[in-house]
Amino acid sequence: MRTLAIALALLLLSSQAFALDVAGVNVAPTVAVQQKTLLLNGAGVRKKYLTIQVYVGALYTERKVATPAELLADPGEKLLRMIFLYKKVGKKTIVEAFAEGLENNSPDVARSAEAKAFLSWFTEDFAAGDTVDISFSPDGTVAATHNGKALGTVRSPALAQAVLLIWFGEKAADGALKKEMLGNG
DSSP: HHHHHHHHHHHHHHHSSSSSSEHHHHEEEEEETTTTEEEEEHHHHHHHEEEEEEEEEEEESSSSSSSSHHHHHHSSEEEEEEESSSSOHHHHHHHHHHHHHHHHHHHHHHSHHHHHHHHTTTOOOHHHTOEEEEEEOOSOOOEEEEEEEEEEEEEEEEHHHHHHHHHHHHHHHHHHHHHEEEEEO
């Protein structure tokens, strides 16, 4: 009986280490950011016009969060990962989508120099298979990478919150994805 219990415990522990499959994309259960291990909080698919799969979105946090308020109040490191599924998303479309998300959820920040700097980082198209990471540090630093290449960094707690609200605000870009990344999907 004890052997069975140990075997079940090991099976449960090992199953947590496996990647989650979302729309054919393996989403890692953990990522390392600033020498910390972040845990997958939730993941889902960003859809446009209900059927077009644009990217897999994954939220990583130091501790589990279930609501936008918990996410914004959490003082730990955070990472939002987008793994693109659609054949090509043009840089103009990307910048327009981020600008719209900022305007819809944080209009005061959307017109700031920090927001303009953030939007200026996205100068290339995103193609199927590309990975874009946006990280959020406790001091309000926002940084982005595209396939591991640094795009930019800015320290602004207001911008950090505004960028998170693109996905987690009242007027989130995709309500279903918001729920899934908060682990409620």
